[in-house]
C-alpha cells in the first residue's frame with residue numbers, strides 16, 4: 083500500500099482512522115504528522131451571558147395595603163475571557179462557540195440576581211486577535227509585572243493578581259490593519275470571512291489585540307446588564323417624571339400599573355457577541371531555520387537547557403521548541419522551528435503553519451547540514467539548502483528573510499565536512515558562517531557569542547538569495 087501525498091488544509095484538524103497492518107516508517111511519520119498537527123488559527127464565536135431579569139414584587143402589610151416595591155435587579159451575565167497561558171500550545175482544545183453563563187433573576191425582598199459565571203478560555207502565548215464582528219475586546223491586566231520570557235515553564239511565573247481594567251484602545255496602540263500579517267494569512271482570513279455570509283472582507287479588523295504575557299486576559303464578549311427590579315425602576319421613573327416639565331405631581335407613577343418602559347427595563351440585556359479569528363504567532367529572539375534532519379533540535383539542546391526530541395528521521399520536530407540561552411547578564415530565546423523543505427510555502431512537508439512562527443523571530447540562524455550530500459547521502463549541498471530556505475521564506479511572505487542572520491554549518495565532525503565548510507564560506511557572502519558539531523557541542527560557545535551580537539546589535543547582516551552562489 084502506498085500513500086503518495088496527503089493534502090493538509092491549514093486550520094482544520096485532521097484525524098485519520100485507518101488501520102494499516104504493516105505500517106512502514108515513512109507512513110508512521112506521516113500519520114503522526116497528520117494526527118499531531120497543531121491548530122494555529124481558529125475562528126471563535128463568543129457570546130457574553132444575558133443579564134438576568136429584574137423582579138417585580140410588592141411588599142404589603144396591614145399598614146401598607148397597596149404595597150411598596152421590593153423586586154431586586156437581575157444579575158449581570160458572565161464575560162467570555164481569553165487568558166494567555168504558557169501551558170497550551172495551540173487552539174486544538176478550543177470550542178468554536180462559547181457562551182458565558184446568564185445572570186440570575188432578581189427576587190423579592192430586594193434580592194439581586196447572581197452574576198453569571200465568566201467563561202475563561204486559555205489560549206497560547208503569542209495569540210493575535212482579528213475581529214470579524216463585535217466590539218473591540220478590552221484588556222484585563224492580570225499578568226506578571228516581570229518582563230517574561232513567553233515560554234517560561236508553566237507554573238514558574240509569579241503572577242500579579244491585581245485586576246485592573248484598561249480600555250484596549252488606550253492600552254494597545256491601534257495597529258496597522260494588515261501589519262505583521264502574511265499575505266497568506268490575510269487571504270485565508272478573507273476567505274473565512276466571506277464564507278460567513280453576513281460578513282464582508284472590509285469588516286475584518288486585523289490585529290486588534292495580542293496576548294503576549296502569561297496570565298494576560300482579554301474580554302472578547304461582555305455579559306449583559308441585569309434588568310431592573312421594580313425598586314430601582316420605580317425610583318428611576320419617579321425621578322424622571324418629576325423632572326419632566328409639564329408633569330404635575332398628580333400624574334405621578336402608579337406602581338401597580340407599570341407601563342411598557344418598566345417592563346422593558348426589567349428584562350436583562352443580552353450579552354454582546356463577537357466573532358474573532360485567533361492566530362498564533364510565536365515570539366523568539368532567534369529562529370532556527372533549516373531543512374529536516376539538519377540538527378536544529380540537537381543544536382537547541384546544546385546551546386540551552388531545552389530537551390527537544392532528536393531523531394534520525396525527518397520531521398522529528400512537529401511544533402516549535404523553545405530554549406533560553408543564558409549569558410551572565412542577559413538571555414535570549416531561541417525557537418527551533420520544524421524543518422522546512424522546498425515547497426513549504428505551498429504547504430508541502432509541515433507547510434506554512436510554521437513559516438508563520440518565523441515572522442515573529444527577530445533574527446534568523448540558518449542551520450545547514452554539511453554532510454547532507456556527502457558519503458552517499460542524497461541531500462543537498464549546504465549552499466543549495468540555504469538558497470531553498472531563503473526562497474521558501476520569501477515565497478511565504480516577501481521580506482521575511484530580510485532580518486539579521488547567520489549560518490550554522492552543522493555536522494563538521496563528519497568525514498569531508500571540513501572541505502564543504504571551506505567551500506560554503508566562499509559561496510556565501512554577507513553573513514558569518516559558524517562551524518559547529520552540535521552533538522559534541524563543538525563551536526557552540528562561539529555560536530552563542532555570535533547570536534548575542536546579532537540580537538544585541540541588529541547589524542544589517544542579511545542573507546539574500548543573490549548572496550548565495552549555487553553555480
Ligand SMILES: Nc1nc2c(ncn2[C@@H]2O[C@H](COP(=O)(O)OP(=O)(O)OP(=O)(O)O)[C@@H](O)[C@H]2O)c(=O)[nH]1
Pocket residue numbers: 372373374375376377378379380381391392393394395396397398399400419420421422492493494495496518519520521522
Ligand atoms: N554527526 C552529527 N550528527 C548530528 C549532529 N547534529 C545532529 N546530528 C544528528 O542529525 C539527526 C537529526 O537531528 P535533529 O536535531 O533531530 O534534526 P532537526 O533539524 O531538528 O530535524 P527535524 O526535526 O526533522 O527538523 C540526528 O540523528 C542527530 O543525532 C552533528 O553535529 N554531527
